Amino acid sequence: MRLRTWNIGTLTGKSMEVVEVMVRRKINIMCLQETKWVGLKAKDLENSGFKLWYSGTNRTRNGVGIIVDKTLTQDVVDVKRVGDRTMAIKIVIGQELINVISAYAPQVGLDTSSKEKFWEDLGDLVQGIAQTEKLFIGGDLNGHVGRETGNYGGFHGGHGFGERNEDGEAILDFAMAYDLFLANTFFKKREEHVITYKSGSSKTQIDFLLMRKGDRITCKDCKVIPGESLANQHHLLVMDVHIKRVRKKNKTWKCPRTRWWNLKGEKQAIFKEKVITQCGWDREGEASQGWDSMASCIRKVAKEVLGEFKGFAPHQKESWWWNEKVQTKVKAKKECCKALYKDKTDENGERYRKAKQEAKKAVREAKLAAYDDMYKRLDTKE
Structure with missing residues (x-):
């Protein structure tokens, strides 16, 4: 499964372009921020089979969404929307329950109360998810966690970018509180595959993908793909996660067979005696009925005396044309x-x-x- 997060700028008129990117980049789930779509709705994206769930209240700012590809749309079992900055969906994949949260943190210039409310809402959403379920958070968190791990070892992988600021500490404190790790700081990459936001000479890492530390082994890679042009400043952040789909075992067709090879020695004598005493010929009825009755009796006696082999049926191959x-x-x-x-x-x-x-x-x-x-x-x- 490939999970990605992207601050799209605005989704208006770009839905099919996003689908094209998802198909080309083999994306299963995409978290979007700053969609600027109003409503708490779901939308089928043209005839692609992809589906978008979104949450927004203002056409000029904020808004989050999650797009799921056509292989998983029928597996979405629950959707939770918390304002225009946070939403979550629950997907059943095999025997696993997968929770994906799209989050858009307040920008640096906004007041402290807005930021506190965002982290409280996100924390409440995470607390409502059972520990047995998998959790992925993809979002534009508008904070710099920096290169150094500091006191956040195990939550910060040591491969970030730049210097940590106050908002970055809030991100790491949240990760520590809920036992999450920042996936895109755990893989050593070139600078262009770490930077998530670039505007002129300014470049930073403010988009992150988080997941539970207990699921660390399932995260195979996480990096930035800078080549996509849908969002001019934000770059596409991707995480590859391996989730096993438990395949249902095919029912094995068994063909019980009588152990006729045991028809020798003492068992042969017992079989002969039982056939003579139990399997008589009905002279008054029709010949076909009499034969069927006797054949059934002989098979029954053979099963009792010789036993039955409940083995697998041989593979039936079309070989009548073989020469x-x-x-x-x-x-x-x-x-x-x-x-x-x-x-x-x-x-x-x-x-x-x-x-x-x-x-x-x-x-x-x-x-x-x-x-x-x-x-x-x-x-x-x-």
């Missing part, structure tokens, strides 16, 4: 394969390729001949 030519070619191919495995030379490789082609040709010819013969016999009968 000696096909058998010879397939055998030659197998011998060439063994030779290639023992000695991987160009000569053995070429010999194996030729044998493989000849075997395929023989199979194709045998199938065509067998089907032609079958159709001729059917036409004759008609």
Whole structure:
């Protein structure tokens, strides 16, 4: 699963461009900030199969959203919106419950009360998520955590950018309080793959992806992709997460079989005696009914005396068209394969390729001949 966060600037008129980026970059879930869409709604993005959930109250500022690709839209089971700066969705993937939060922190110039309310709302949202469920937070948090870990070892990976400021400390304090880590500080990257915001000569790292420390092993990579042009100043931040989908085991078809190979010695005598005493012939009824009755009785006795083997059924392969030519070619191919495995030379490789082609040709010819013969016999009968 690929999770990404992006401060898009405004989503108006850009929805299909965002979908195109998601398809090209193989994004499963994208967290958006500063969407500037008004409403607490969900929207299908044209005919792409992608779906957007968004929350906003003002057409000129703020707004957050989460876009999910077409493989996961049916797995979204819950949506929570907290104002125009925070929202979350819950997705069921296999046996895992995945919570994704999109967050947009107040900018540096805003008053302290707005920032405190944002962190309180985000904390309440995180507290409402059970520890057994996975949690991912993607957002523009408008703070600088800096390069140094300081007293935040285990929460800050030591691969940040610039110097820490007061808002950056608030981010790290929040991460420490809820046992989260900043994924994009745990991977050593070149500067262009660390900077999330660039305007003229100013460049900073203010977008972050957070997840629980207990799920650290599932995070395979996290970096910035600076090449996308939808947002002029904010760069695309991506995190690759490996989440196992538990595959349902196919039901195994079993074919119980009587152990006829045990029909010898003492069991043979017992079987014969029981068949004579229990399986009589009904002379008054029809012959077919009498035979069915006797056959069923014999099978029942055999099962009781000889036992039953509840093994797996043999693989049924369509091989009625098989002939000696096909058998010879397939055998030659197998011998060439063994030779290639023992000695991987160009000569053995070429010999194996030729044998493989000849075997395929023989199979194709045998199938065509067998089907032609079958159709001729059917036409004759008609």
